[in-house]
Amino acid sequence: MRAVVLAAGEGTRLRPLTEEKPKGMVEVAGKPILTRCFEQLAALGAEEFVVVVGYRKGGIIDHYGDAFEGTPITYTHQREQKGLAHALLCAEDHVEDDFMLMLGDNVFRANLADVVRRQREDRADAAFLVEEVPYEEAGRYGVCVTNDYGEITEVVEKPDEPPSTLVMTGFYTFSPAIFPACRLVQPSTRGEYEISEAIDLLIRSGRTIDAIPIDGWRIDVGYPEDRDEAERRLREEESPESTATD
Helix, strand or coil, X not given: CEEEEEECCCCHHHCCCCCCCCHHHCEECCEEHHHHHHHHHHHCCXXXXXXXXXXXXXXXXXXXCCEECCEEEEXXXXXXXXXXXXXXXXXXXXXXXXXXXXXXXXXXXXXXXXXXXXXXXXXXXXXXXXXXXXXXXXCCCEEEEECCCCEEEEEEECCCCCCCCEEEXXXXXXXXXXXXXXHHCCCCCCCCCCHHHHHHHXXXXXXXXXXXECCCEEEECXXXXXXXXXHHHHHHHHCHHHXXXX
16 A cells, blocks of 8 residues: 655744745654654555655655655655645556555654554545544534444534534545545635545545544644644653653
8 A cells, every 4th residue: 555645835834943944854853754654654554655745845855765764755746735635636646546645744643553454444435533622623623523333424624613523633544536536626715625625525425434533642743832742742652761661
């Protein structure tokens, strides 16, 4: 299974950390965020990384070259940052079968393997990690509605009045059916082509999308304080005291 990693964003909210580097190269606890993404995806069995680059792409390409610890890397360029659905379409020519998708600005310590296993069961066209958040925070994310079987029945991007407190995280698995859905997406009020809208189109076409509750944690590194929080958690987990008490 290939792994697509979206790493084209400018990271304006992360400045000054991204003034001279792409946000995927911002270090968290001594490693660039992208290195942590690649390590986890390789552990999940990724056969190839398809990395969508854009802002200061040379910083990523020069650092990783054509492989990461033996896993080949293919780069594809998103010339304008028009949303996640638009970014994913940049990888379409390099993906033929079911694949993993990770946002290259997320730090995970969670049950990613459960999502991959669900996709390989062939009962769903897509699966992704979801987490419960406070109601006042849900409007910052893609909000999911599920049925009694854990299948997603609706996804709404950054709603003013969230229909639930269950939100998408930055790790997904998809069949290639997601690409035609992405092409049908219309720009949102923010002017972006939203991945949540593509997922909702899949649902409305009768496809099965499974929600996997997160076991662990993840941090979307959008602001410098998010980087600091992810670093604190990782250093806490990786400290000798933490290891000794496990």
